Amino acid sequence: xxxxxxxSFRCDFGIAFDIxxxxxxxxxxxxxxxxxxxxxxxxxxxxxxxxxxxxxxxGIPETKRAKELSELLGVNxxxxxxxxxxxxxxxxxxxxENEFIIATGKGDPxxxxxxxxxxxxxxxxxxxxxxxxxxPVFQYKxxxxxxxxxxxxxxxxxxxxxxxxxxxxxxxxxxxxxxxxIQVLCDVLRSGNLPxxxxxxxxxxxxxxxxxxxxxxxxxxxxxxxxxxTALESIFNxxxxxxxEYVSYGKPNPFVFKNAEAILRQLQSSSCLDHSxxxxxxxxxxxxxxxxxxxxxxxxxxGAQQTGHPWFSILTRTGVFRGNDNDAExxxxxxxxxxxxxxDFILKRECIS
Ligand code: G3P
Ligand code: MG
Numbered sequence: 001x002x003x004x005x006x007x008s009f010r011c012d013f014g015i016a017f018d019i020x021x022x023x024x025x026x027x028x029x030x031x032x033x034x035x036x037x038x039x040x041x042x043x044x045x046x047x048x049x050x051x052x053x054x055x056x057x058x059g060i061p062e063t064k065r066a067k068e069l070s071e072l073l074g075v076n077x078x079x080x081x082x083x084x085x086x087x088x089x090x091x092x093x094x095x096x097e098n099e100f101i102i103a104t105g106k107g108d109p110x111x112x113x114x115x116x117x118x119x120x121x122x123x124x125x126x127x128x129x130x131x132x133x134x135x136p137v138f139q140y141k142x143x144x145x146x147x148x149x150x151x152x153x154x155x156x157x158x159x160x161x162x163x164x165x166x167x168x169x170x171x172x173x174x175x176x177x178x179x180x181x182i183q184v185l186c187d188v189l190r191s192g193n194l195p196x197x198x199x200x201x202x203x204x205x206x207x208x209x210x211x212x213x214x215x216x217x218x219x220x221x222x223x224x225x226x227x228x229x230t231a232l233e234s235i236f237n238x239x240x241x242x243x244x245e246y247v248s249y250g251k252p253n254p255f256v257f258k259n260a261e262a263i264l265r266q267l268q269s270s271s272c273l274d275h276s277x278x279x280x281x282x283x284x285x286x287x288x289x290x291x292x293x294x295x296x297x298x299x300x301x302x303g304a305q306q307t308g309h310p311w312f313s314i315l316t317r318t319g320v321f322r323g324n325d326n327d328a329e330x331x332x333x334x335x336x337x338x339x340x341x342x343x344d345f346i347l348k349r350e351c352i353s
Contacts, residue, residue: 011050012288013350014264015040015343016257019055019069021295021319022339026217029072031318032340037075039343045076048352050267053077054260054292056209056225056250056299058084059107059173061115080267083260085208085225085250086172090116092206100164102127102188104181105173105208112172120159124169125177128184130161131195135180165193168204175228182232190240202245209250211299215319225250251294252303257311261290286310289350293342295319297327305330314342 017023023033040049053069060068066079089112097119103109104124113121125145128134135141166188175181184195185205192200211224229248236244250256264287293314294300304313315321315332316339326335336342 011268012285013049013290013346014261014268014287015049015051015291015293015346016054016260016264017051017339018251018292018294018296018300018319019053020057021215022293022316023053023069024072025215025318027072028217031316031338034073034075036338036340036343037073039347041075047267050264052081052083052260052263052267054083054251054256056085056211056214057173058086058112058208059105059109061112062087063115080263083256083263086112086170088249088256088259089113089170089172089206089208092168093117096168099167100159101168101170102166103170103172104175104185105171106176107173109170109172113170120164122159122161124181124184127161127188128180134187134195135177135183137179141177162194166203168206171205171207171225171228173208174225178228178231181228182235185232186236186239189236189244199240202242205244205246207246207248207250210248211250211296213320215295221320251299252306254303254307257292257303257307261287261310264290291342291346293339295321297321297330297332301327301330301332314345316342
Protein backbone atom coordinates (compact mmCIF):
# COMPACT_ATOMS: atom_id res chain seq x y z
CA UNK A 1 0.00 0.00 0.00
CA UNK A 2 1.35 3.47 -0.89
CA UNK A 3 0.37 6.97 -0.06
CA UNK A 4 -0.51 9.20 -2.99
CA UNK A 5 2.78 10.80 -4.01
CA UNK A 6 2.56 14.24 -5.54
CA UNK A 7 4.81 17.25 -5.29
CA SER A 8 1.96 19.39 -3.96
CA PHE A 9 0.81 17.02 -1.22
CA ARG A 10 3.44 16.38 1.42
CA CYS A 11 1.54 14.37 4.06
CA ASP A 12 2.40 16.82 6.80
CA PHE A 13 -0.66 15.87 8.78
CA GLY A 14 -2.04 12.63 10.11
CA ILE A 15 -5.09 11.32 11.94
CA ALA A 16 -5.60 9.09 15.00
CA PHE A 17 -9.09 7.62 15.32
CA ASP A 18 -10.50 6.39 18.59
CA ILE A 19 -12.61 3.27 17.97
CA UNK A 20 -15.32 2.78 20.63
CA UNK A 21 -17.82 5.62 20.44
CA UNK A 22 -16.29 7.16 17.30
CA UNK A 23 -15.87 4.46 14.64
CA UNK A 24 -17.95 1.68 16.20
CA UNK A 25 -20.58 1.14 18.85
CA UNK A 26 -20.17 -2.53 19.79
CA UNK A 27 -19.59 -4.18 16.41
CA UNK A 28 -21.59 -1.60 14.42
CA UNK A 29 -20.00 1.25 12.41
CA UNK A 30 -21.32 4.68 13.50
CA UNK A 31 -21.12 8.33 12.51
CA UNK A 32 -20.54 7.58 8.81
CA UNK A 33 -17.18 5.98 9.67
CA UNK A 34 -16.91 3.78 6.51
CA UNK A 35 -17.53 6.79 4.22
CA UNK A 36 -15.15 8.96 6.28
CA UNK A 37 -12.31 6.43 6.04
CA UNK A 38 -12.84 5.89 2.33
CA UNK A 39 -12.02 9.57 1.78
CA UNK A 40 -8.49 8.91 3.03
CA UNK A 41 -7.77 6.62 0.05
CA UNK A 42 -7.28 7.41 -3.64
CA UNK A 43 -9.27 5.91 -6.51
CA UNK A 44 -7.08 2.82 -6.76
CA UNK A 45 -7.21 2.14 -3.04
CA UNK A 46 -3.87 3.78 -2.22
CA UNK A 47 -3.69 5.58 1.11
CA UNK A 48 -3.65 9.39 0.76
CA UNK A 49 -3.42 10.33 4.44
CA UNK A 50 -1.37 8.60 7.16
CA UNK A 51 -3.82 7.47 9.79
CA UNK A 52 -4.15 4.90 12.55
CA UNK A 53 -6.59 3.68 15.14
CA UNK A 54 -5.67 4.62 18.71
CA UNK A 55 -7.93 2.66 21.03
CA UNK A 56 -7.77 1.70 24.69
CA UNK A 57 -9.71 -1.45 23.77
CA UNK A 58 -8.27 -4.78 22.71
CA GLY A 59 -8.27 -8.45 23.58
CA ILE A 60 -7.25 -9.75 20.16
CA PRO A 61 -3.93 -9.51 18.30
CA GLU A 62 -3.45 -6.43 16.10
CA THR A 63 -3.25 -8.64 12.98
CA LYS A 64 -6.72 -10.05 13.66
CA ARG A 65 -8.14 -6.68 14.69
CA ALA A 66 -6.89 -5.10 11.44
CA LYS A 67 -8.65 -7.84 9.43
CA GLU A 68 -11.83 -7.45 11.44
CA LEU A 69 -11.83 -3.65 11.02
CA SER A 70 -11.10 -3.93 7.29
CA GLU A 71 -14.17 -6.16 6.86
CA LEU A 72 -16.41 -3.96 9.00
CA LEU A 73 -15.32 -0.67 7.47
CA GLY A 74 -14.68 -1.67 3.85
CA VAL A 75 -11.09 -0.36 3.59
CA ASN A 76 -7.74 -2.14 3.72
CA UNK A 77 -6.31 -1.61 7.20
CA UNK A 78 -2.75 -2.76 8.02
CA UNK A 79 -1.87 -4.21 11.46
CA UNK A 80 0.60 -1.32 11.95
CA UNK A 81 -2.39 1.04 11.81
CA UNK A 82 -3.96 -0.59 14.87
CA UNK A 83 -2.64 0.60 18.24
CA UNK A 84 -4.55 -1.00 21.12
CA UNK A 85 -4.33 -0.42 24.86
CA UNK A 86 -2.11 -3.47 25.26
CA UNK A 87 0.17 -2.77 22.25
CA UNK A 88 2.90 -1.23 24.52
CA UNK A 89 3.12 -4.53 26.45
CA UNK A 90 5.47 -5.54 23.62
CA UNK A 91 8.06 -3.26 25.19
CA UNK A 92 8.14 -5.51 28.28
CA UNK A 93 9.25 -8.53 26.26
CA UNK A 94 12.90 -8.21 27.26
CA UNK A 95 11.91 -8.39 30.91
CA UNK A 96 9.42 -11.25 30.80
CA GLU A 97 10.00 -13.16 27.54
CA ASN A 98 10.81 -16.46 29.27
CA GLU A 99 9.11 -15.81 32.60
CA PHE A 100 5.82 -17.27 33.77
CA ILE A 101 3.13 -14.58 33.42
CA ILE A 102 -0.66 -14.54 33.62
CA ALA A 103 -3.04 -12.45 31.52
CA THR A 104 -6.73 -11.68 31.73
CA GLY A 105 -9.47 -9.84 29.82
CA LYS A 106 -12.13 -10.35 27.19
CA GLY A 107 -11.12 -12.04 23.93
CA ASP A 108 -7.93 -14.07 23.99
CA PRO A 109 -5.44 -12.38 26.35
CA UNK A 110 -2.95 -15.28 26.32
CA UNK A 111 -2.89 -15.29 22.52
CA UNK A 112 -2.29 -11.51 22.47
CA UNK A 113 0.70 -11.92 24.78
CA UNK A 114 2.11 -14.95 22.98
CA UNK A 115 1.88 -13.10 19.64
CA UNK A 116 4.03 -10.37 21.21
CA UNK A 117 6.61 -13.08 21.92
CA UNK A 118 5.99 -13.91 25.61
CA UNK A 119 6.83 -17.60 25.87
CA UNK A 120 5.22 -18.68 29.15
CA UNK A 121 1.79 -17.13 29.48
CA UNK A 122 -1.43 -18.53 30.90
CA UNK A 123 -4.80 -16.86 30.89
CA UNK A 124 -6.20 -16.31 34.39
CA UNK A 125 -9.04 -18.59 33.27
CA UNK A 126 -6.61 -21.44 32.66
CA UNK A 127 -4.54 -20.66 35.76
CA UNK A 128 -7.69 -20.76 37.93
CA UNK A 129 -8.74 -24.09 36.44
CA UNK A 130 -5.73 -25.77 38.12
CA UNK A 131 -6.99 -24.86 41.62
CA UNK A 132 -10.19 -26.56 42.63
CA UNK A 133 -12.60 -24.19 44.41
CA UNK A 134 -10.33 -21.16 44.00
CA UNK A 135 -13.51 -19.37 42.90
CA PRO A 136 -15.97 -20.12 45.73
CA VAL A 137 -19.04 -19.41 43.58
CA PHE A 138 -17.86 -21.24 40.48
CA GLN A 139 -20.66 -23.82 40.67
CA TYR A 140 -23.28 -21.07 40.57
CA LYS A 141 -21.99 -19.64 37.31
CA UNK A 142 -24.27 -20.70 34.52
CA UNK A 143 -22.03 -19.75 31.62
CA UNK A 144 -19.84 -22.24 29.80
CA UNK A 145 -16.11 -22.28 30.58
CA UNK A 146 -13.44 -23.55 28.23
CA UNK A 147 -12.11 -27.05 29.02
CA UNK A 148 -8.35 -26.94 29.88
CA UNK A 149 -7.57 -29.16 26.87
CA UNK A 150 -8.94 -26.45 24.52
CA UNK A 151 -7.22 -23.51 26.20
CA UNK A 152 -3.57 -23.90 25.27
CA UNK A 153 -1.86 -22.85 22.11
CA UNK A 154 -0.13 -26.15 21.16
CA UNK A 155 3.23 -24.49 20.39
CA UNK A 156 3.46 -22.92 23.88
CA UNK A 157 5.73 -24.57 26.45
CA UNK A 158 3.76 -25.92 29.40
CA UNK A 159 3.81 -23.84 32.54
CA UNK A 160 3.96 -25.78 35.78
CA UNK A 161 1.66 -23.81 38.03
CA UNK A 162 2.89 -25.59 41.15
CA UNK A 163 6.60 -24.85 40.67
CA UNK A 164 6.86 -21.81 38.36
CA UNK A 165 6.49 -18.52 40.18
CA UNK A 166 4.33 -15.87 38.55
CA UNK A 167 6.63 -13.01 37.56
CA UNK A 168 3.94 -10.57 36.36
CA UNK A 169 0.20 -10.18 35.79
CA UNK A 170 -1.31 -8.36 32.81
CA UNK A 171 -4.86 -7.03 32.46
CA UNK A 172 -5.01 -7.02 28.69
CA UNK A 173 -8.64 -5.94 28.17
CA UNK A 174 -11.92 -5.59 30.09
CA UNK A 175 -12.19 -8.64 32.36
CA UNK A 176 -15.26 -10.84 31.80
CA UNK A 177 -15.51 -12.58 35.19
CA UNK A 178 -14.65 -9.78 37.63
CA UNK A 179 -15.31 -11.90 40.74
CA UNK A 180 -12.97 -14.70 39.74
CA UNK A 181 -10.30 -12.36 38.42
CA ILE A 182 -10.28 -10.17 41.54
CA GLN A 183 -10.05 -13.29 43.72
CA VAL A 184 -7.24 -14.91 41.71
CA LEU A 185 -5.28 -11.67 41.25
CA CYS A 186 -5.54 -10.92 44.99
CA ASP A 187 -4.29 -14.47 45.69
CA VAL A 188 -1.22 -14.32 43.47
CA LEU A 189 -0.38 -10.65 44.05
CA ARG A 190 -0.57 -11.04 47.84
CA SER A 191 1.45 -14.22 48.05
CA GLY A 192 3.84 -13.48 45.20
CA ASN A 193 3.52 -17.20 44.58
CA LEU A 194 0.81 -19.83 44.88
CA PRO A 195 -2.62 -18.85 46.25
CA UNK A 196 -2.49 -19.05 50.05
CA UNK A 197 1.32 -19.01 50.36
CA UNK A 198 3.04 -16.69 52.80
CA UNK A 199 3.38 -13.11 51.61
CA UNK A 200 6.31 -12.25 49.38
CA UNK A 201 6.81 -9.14 47.33
CA UNK A 202 4.03 -8.32 44.89
CA UNK A 203 4.75 -9.30 41.28
CA UNK A 204 4.43 -6.37 38.84
CA UNK A 205 0.87 -5.71 37.62
CA UNK A 206 0.15 -3.99 34.30
CA UNK A 207 -3.15 -2.62 32.99
CA UNK A 208 -3.65 -1.95 29.26
CA UNK A 209 -5.74 1.16 30.00
CA UNK A 210 -7.59 2.92 32.77
CA UNK A 211 -10.90 4.13 31.28
CA UNK A 212 -13.46 4.40 34.04
CA UNK A 213 -16.27 4.30 31.47
CA UNK A 214 -16.57 3.88 27.72
CA UNK A 215 -19.18 3.65 25.01
CA UNK A 216 -20.11 0.08 24.07
CA UNK A 217 -23.29 -1.22 22.35
CA UNK A 218 -25.59 -0.21 25.25
CA UNK A 219 -27.02 3.32 24.83
CA UNK A 220 -25.29 4.74 27.93
CA UNK A 221 -21.68 4.49 29.16
CA UNK A 222 -20.39 1.16 30.52
CA UNK A 223 -17.79 0.47 33.22
CA UNK A 224 -14.34 -0.06 31.76
CA UNK A 225 -10.87 -1.24 32.75
CA UNK A 226 -10.42 1.68 35.16
CA UNK A 227 -13.51 0.56 37.06
CA UNK A 228 -12.08 -2.96 37.34
CA UNK A 229 -8.76 -1.51 38.53
CA THR A 230 -10.57 0.58 41.16
CA ALA A 231 -12.44 -2.50 42.44
CA LEU A 232 -9.31 -4.67 42.55
CA GLU A 233 -7.20 -1.96 44.19
CA SER A 234 -9.76 -1.13 46.84
CA ILE A 235 -10.26 -4.79 47.81
CA PHE A 236 -6.52 -5.58 47.71
CA ASN A 237 -5.74 -2.60 49.93
CA UNK A 238 -8.31 -3.78 52.50
CA UNK A 239 -6.88 -7.30 52.77
CA UNK A 240 -3.18 -6.63 52.34
CA UNK A 241 -0.94 -4.49 54.57
CA UNK A 242 0.89 -2.99 51.56
CA UNK A 243 -0.99 -1.03 48.88
CA UNK A 244 -1.35 -2.42 45.39
CA GLU A 245 1.37 -1.34 42.98
CA TYR A 246 0.58 -1.19 39.29
CA VAL A 247 1.30 0.54 35.97
CA SER A 248 -1.48 1.61 33.60
CA TYR A 249 -0.93 2.13 29.89
CA GLY A 250 -3.33 3.61 27.32
CA LYS A 251 -4.66 7.09 26.62
CA PRO A 252 -4.51 9.76 28.10
CA ASN A 253 -0.85 9.00 28.83
CA PRO A 254 1.21 11.30 26.54
CA PHE A 255 3.62 8.45 25.73
CA VAL A 256 0.75 6.80 23.81
CA PHE A 257 0.41 9.92 21.66
CA LYS A 258 4.20 10.17 21.17
CA ASN A 259 4.22 6.52 20.14
CA ALA A 260 1.31 7.14 17.74
CA GLU A 261 3.28 10.02 16.22
CA ALA A 262 6.29 7.73 15.72
CA ILE A 263 4.12 5.10 14.00
CA LEU A 264 2.45 7.73 11.80
CA ARG A 265 5.91 8.99 10.89
CA GLN A 266 6.94 5.48 9.84
CA LEU A 267 3.78 5.14 7.75
CA GLN A 268 4.52 8.53 6.24
CA SER A 269 8.20 7.93 5.49
CA SER A 270 7.79 4.41 4.14
CA SER A 271 5.04 5.42 1.78
CA CYS A 272 4.89 9.15 1.20
CA LEU A 273 7.43 9.88 -1.53
CA ASP A 274 8.17 13.26 -2.96
CA HIS A 275 10.05 12.18 -6.09
CA SER A 276 10.83 15.66 -7.35
CA UNK A 277 12.79 16.65 -4.26
CA UNK A 278 14.20 13.39 -3.09
CA UNK A 279 15.11 11.27 -6.12
CA UNK A 280 12.41 8.82 -5.27
CA UNK A 281 13.85 8.15 -1.82
CA UNK A 282 11.41 8.20 1.02
CA UNK A 283 11.63 11.17 3.35
CA UNK A 284 9.59 12.01 6.40
CA UNK A 285 8.41 15.58 6.88
CA UNK A 286 7.70 16.86 10.37
CA UNK A 287 3.98 16.76 11.06
CA UNK A 288 2.36 20.18 11.13
CA UNK A 289 -0.83 18.76 12.65
CA UNK A 290 -1.91 15.43 14.06
CA UNK A 291 -5.65 15.13 14.64
CA UNK A 292 -7.03 13.02 17.48
CA UNK A 293 -10.71 12.22 16.92
CA UNK A 294 -12.24 10.88 20.14
CA UNK A 295 -15.46 10.64 22.13
CA UNK A 296 -14.08 10.68 25.67
CA UNK A 297 -12.93 14.10 26.98
CA UNK A 298 -10.95 12.72 29.95
CA UNK A 299 -9.13 10.17 27.80
CA UNK A 300 -8.85 11.23 24.14
CA UNK A 301 -8.99 15.01 24.50
CA UNK A 302 -6.99 15.23 27.72
CA GLY A 303 -4.27 13.03 26.23
CA ALA A 304 -3.96 15.02 22.99
CA GLN A 305 -3.87 18.31 24.91
CA GLN A 306 -1.33 17.14 27.46
CA THR A 307 0.94 15.95 24.67
CA GLY A 308 0.72 19.34 22.95
CA HIS A 309 2.12 20.17 19.51
CA PRO A 310 1.33 18.90 16.90
CA TRP A 311 -1.88 17.40 18.35
CA PHE A 312 -5.27 18.98 17.58
CA SER A 313 -8.23 17.43 19.38
CA ILE A 314 -11.67 16.79 17.89
CA LEU A 315 -14.52 15.58 20.09
CA THR A 316 -17.51 13.76 18.58
CA ARG A 317 -20.98 13.46 20.07
CA THR A 318 -21.36 9.75 19.24
CA GLY A 319 -20.01 8.21 22.45
CA VAL A 320 -19.14 9.18 26.02
CA PHE A 321 -19.60 12.91 25.28
CA ARG A 322 -23.11 14.01 24.28
CA GLY A 323 -23.09 17.70 25.27
CA ASN A 324 -24.31 20.62 23.18
CA ASP A 325 -21.25 22.79 23.62
CA ASN A 326 -17.76 21.69 24.66
CA ASP A 327 -16.62 19.60 27.60
CA ALA A 328 -16.15 21.87 30.63
CA GLU A 329 -13.12 20.08 32.10
CA UNK A 330 -11.24 19.02 28.97
CA UNK A 331 -12.49 21.26 26.14
CA UNK A 332 -11.52 20.02 22.68
CA UNK A 333 -10.13 22.23 19.90
CA UNK A 334 -13.28 21.35 17.92
CA UNK A 335 -16.58 19.61 18.69
CA UNK A 336 -18.52 17.89 15.90
CA UNK A 337 -21.44 15.50 15.68
CA UNK A 338 -19.73 12.59 13.94
CA UNK A 339 -16.41 11.26 12.68
CA UNK A 340 -17.59 11.95 9.14
CA UNK A 341 -17.94 15.63 10.01
CA UNK A 342 -14.48 15.56 11.63
CA UNK A 343 -12.83 14.12 8.51
CA ASP A 344 -14.67 16.62 6.34
CA PHE A 345 -13.31 19.45 8.50
CA ILE A 346 -9.74 18.07 8.35
CA LEU A 347 -9.68 17.56 4.59
CA LYS A 348 -11.08 21.05 3.97
CA ARG A 349 -8.58 22.57 6.42
CA GLU A 350 -5.73 20.73 4.72
CA CYS A 351 -7.05 21.74 1.29
CA ILE A 352 -7.27 18.21 -0.07
CA SER A 353 -11.03 17.62 -0.16
O1 G3P B 1 -12.60 -1.27 26.28
C1 G3P B 1 -12.54 -0.23 25.35
C2 G3P B 1 -12.55 1.10 25.95
O2 G3P B 1 -11.77 1.14 27.12
C3 G3P B 1 -12.30 2.29 25.08
O3 G3P B 1 -11.96 2.08 23.75
O4 G3P B 1 -11.65 2.86 21.40
O5 G3P B 1 -12.84 4.32 23.07
O6 G3P B 1 -10.38 3.96 23.26
P1 G3P B 1 -11.68 3.39 22.82
MG1 MG C 1 -13.86 5.95 22.72
